[in-house]
Amino acid sequence: MASTALANRFGDRLRDPTFWGDNAALIGLVLIGAAFSLLSPYFLTWGNITALLVSASILIVLASAQQFTIVAAGIDLSIAANLPWSAVVFGLTYNAGWGTAAAIGAAIAAGAAVGVINGLIIARLKVNDFIATLGMLGVMSGVALIASNGQSFSVFSPFLQTLALGSLGPVRYFYLIALVVVLAAHIIFRYTAFGTHVLATGGNRDAARNMGIAVGAMRIAVYAINGALVGVAAVLLVARTGGADPAIATDELLSSIAAVVLGGSSLFGGRASMLGTVAGALVLTTLLNGFTLLQVSSFYQPIAVGIVVIAAAVLSRFQQ
Amino acid sequence: MSAATYPGPVLEVRGLTKSFGAVQALSGADLSCMRGQVTALVGDNGAGKSTLIRCLTGVQPFDDGDVHFNGQPMRLSSPTEARSRGIETVYQDLALVEDLTVWQNMFLNRELKRGLGPLRLLDRRRMIAQSQAHLERLLVNMPPVRSRVRRLSGGQRQSIAIGRAASWGSTLVIMDEPTAALGVRERDAVEQLIARLRADNIAQLIISHDLEQVMRVADTVWIMRRGRTVGHWRTADITRERIVAAITGANGSDPAARGDRL
Numbered sequence: 001m002a003s004t005a006l007a008n009r010f011g012d013r014l015r016d017p018t019f020w021g022d023n024a025a026l027i028g029l030v031l032i033g034a035a036f037s038l039l040s041p042y043f044l045t046w047g048n049i050t051a052l053l054v055s056a057s058i059l060i061v062l063a064s065a066q067q068f069t070i071v072a073a074g075i076d077l078s079i080a081a082n083l084p085w086s087a088v089v090f091g092l093t094y095n096a097g098w099g100t101a102a103a104i105g106a107a108i109a110a111g112a113a114v115g116v117i118n119g120l121i122i123a124r125l126k127v128n129d130f131i132a133t134l135g136m137l138g139v140m141s142g143v144a145l146i147a148s149n150g151q152s153f154s155v156f157s158p159f160l161q162t163l164a165l166g167s168l169g170p171v172r173y174f175y176l177i178a179l180v181v182v183l184a185a186h187i188i189f190r191y192t193a194f195g196t197h198v199l200a201t202g203g204n205r206d207a208a209r210n211m212g213i214a215v216g217a218m219r220i221a222v223y224a225i226n227g228a229l230v231g232v233a234a235v236l237l238v239a240r241t242g243g244a245d246p247a248i249a250t251d252e253l254l255s256s257i258a259a260v261v262l263g264g265s266s267l268f269g270g271r272a273s274m275l276g277t278v279a280g281a282l283v284l285t286t287l288l289n290g291f292t293l294l295q296v297s298s299f300y301q302p303i304a305v306g307i308v309v310i311a312a313a314v315l316s317r318f319q320q
Numbered sequence: 321m322s323a324a325t326y327p328g329p330v331l332e333v334r335g336l337t338k339s340f341g342a343v344q345a346l347s348g349a350d351l352s353c354m355r356g357q358v359t360a361l362v363g364d365n366g367a368g369k370s371t372l373i374r375c376l377t378g379v380q381p382f383d384d385g386d387v388h389f390n391g392q393p394m395r396l397s398s399p400t401e402a403r404s405r406g407i408e409t410v411y412q413d414l415a416l417v418e419d420l421t422v423w424q425n426m427f428l429n430r431e432l433k434r435g436l437g438p439l440r441l442l443d444r445r446r447m448i449a450q451s452q453a454h455l456e457r458l459l460v461n462m463p464p465v466r467s468r469v470r471r472l473s474g475g476q477r478q479s480i481a482i483g484r485a486a487s488w489g490s491t492l493v494i495m496d497e498p499t500a501a502l503g504v505r506e507r508d509a510v511e512q513l514i515a516r517l518r519a520d521n522i523a524q525l526i527i528s529h530d531l532e533q534v535m536r537v538a539d540t541v542w543i544m545r546r547g548r549t550v551g552h553w554r555t556a557d558i559t560r561e562r563i564v565a566a567i568t569g570a571n572g573s574d575p576a577a578r579g580d581r582l
């Protein structure tokens with residue numbers, strides 16, 4: 001009896017269009033994964049899954065960073081410049097002989113500083129989020145070029161090498177870090193007053209203000225957290241590539257926004273789903289991974305990514 | 321004497337003035353609210369009702385006049401300060417966050433926490449239980465406390481907003497047109513809620529354009545015209561027609577209103 005009731009409830013959920021809207025990324029991930037595992041026997045091997053998770057890690061951290069601003073009804077376009085800027089700061093600090101710990105601290109501080117400036121411009125000077133971070137995108141891409149003389153340079157750190165290649169049993173450090181970031185963000189949004197106030201600020205700024213929430217401070221805080229996380233992503237990037245490149249990272253910017261939107265968070269703010277965001281990032285990475293396995297020309301990849309994002313947006317119209 | 325036992329009016333306003341540049345929005349407004357009573361504030365569009373409330377609750381500063389709360393002179397500089405004194409306002413836009421749940425809205429910016437220091441996390445279970453208990457007692461048509469406000473009807477939202485304002489030991493609840501956007505059934509539910517808060521000995525101040533409603537729910541009515549209080553009656557002692565006359569100033573300088581002001 002109980003099992004039929006359960007089955008009925010499950011059936012009802014499946015017939016409810018909001019279920020599909022809320023879990024679009026997760027469902028998409030399962031469908032895409034199933035398709036690729038049919039097309040390539042190698043897809044579902046542990047080796048490939050590890051490679052997939054490792055290559056998704058940086059995007060997951062960047063998407064988490066983006067999630068903080070999007071939840072507060074903002075957006076961060078300056079990620080594309082803040083990422084190389086923080087990586088350059090890491091490289092310069094490390095190569096100047098300050099050691100790994102100092103370099104990591106400097107990269108995160110450099111990223112957070114950009115975030116705080118974004119937040120101040122937006123909350124105090126009352127500049128629209130899109131415009132403010134677009135401006136900072138330009139400013140910081142120039143600063144990164146100046147700081148590095150326009151050259152990419154290699155950074156050799158045994159610690160980063162361990163970070164990039166080492167593992168804890170079968171679990172690679174690289175995606176463990178991404179997992180920690182995601183869990184922390186999830187706890188903040190779901191289990192802290194601060195997270196609730198950020199959600200309220202994004203969902204209905206006037207209401208939040210009326211209830212005595214310092215909405216300006218909340219907006220600065222989300223950009224500061226966003227910047228610090230971009231700093232973390234920059235450390236991972238240096239670990240993965242073995243160098244720092246001042247070139248603007250447009251792909252990462254677009255993918256970070258796409259992952260959050262795929263994950264079911266509204267661009268108008270007020271909703272956070274870390275599970276969705278991770279699934280969104282994994283969908284994008286899986287598409288690239290599968291296409292590589294199937295030797296589809298890389299020219300088709302952005303087309304597939306774009307179609308998936310639009311499909312997710314259509315599904316999200318059924319959200320409640 | 322403690323605030324809870326002060327026998328006089330919870331709120332007493334005398335000669336409040338407020339101008340916005342050349343516009344004299346308030347030019348000597350009076351008002352008083354008693355514990356356990358519903359006080360209605362009526363007046364034509366632009367009479368200054370909302371301005372009066374914003375001045376009382378610290379949203380806007382006023383120019384002149386005095387405000388006593390529980391017998392003590394009071395001048396608030398922010399709505400947060402008003403809230404900490406037990407004065408709650410239900411704004412026309414309700415100040416609910418649609419993407420948050422009912423209980424999250426109930427406890428917005430007064431979240432219950434557990435744990436120590438920086439690891440203090442939300443006590444979700446206690447907030448859910450308390451929201452449930454509190455709203456269940458007040459509301460006839462109780463929405464699930466875990467559902468998002470976005471899913472609720474207009475009347476349910478209004479009830480949640482009023483229920484929130486009437487919790488946490490508030491002594492005065494102010495509502496700006498609480499039923500303006502509601503259908504008849506939902507309006508009735510909100511009026512029942514108002515009656516319950518009245519029985520709980522809370523002072524309520526209600527702005528309303530619906531004079532039938534004023535006669536139904538209010539104990540006393542204050543009438544404003546062009547920034548000034550022009551009448552104050554027990555609703556039992558007055559007819560709707562005379563309120564209308566006082567609102568529009570149809571009786572010249574209001575001999576009717578003057579004659580039997582309380």
Ligand SMILES: Nc1ncnc2c1ncn2[C@@H]1O[C@H](COP(=O)(O)OP(=O)(O)OP(=O)(O)O)[C@@H](O)[C@H]1O
Nearest residue numbers: 340343344345363364365366367368369370371372
């Ligand atoms: N911020 C402001 N700046 C300038 N004038 C204002 C401001 N707020 C109110 N007023 C003016 O003060 C007067 C009173 O307005 P108020 O909103 O208090 O009226 P009301 O009685 O609430 O009207 P309604 O029934 O339409 O809500 C109006 O003439 C209005 O234009």
Ligand SMILES: [Mg+2]
Nearest residue numbers: 369370371496
């Ligand atoms: Mg008004």
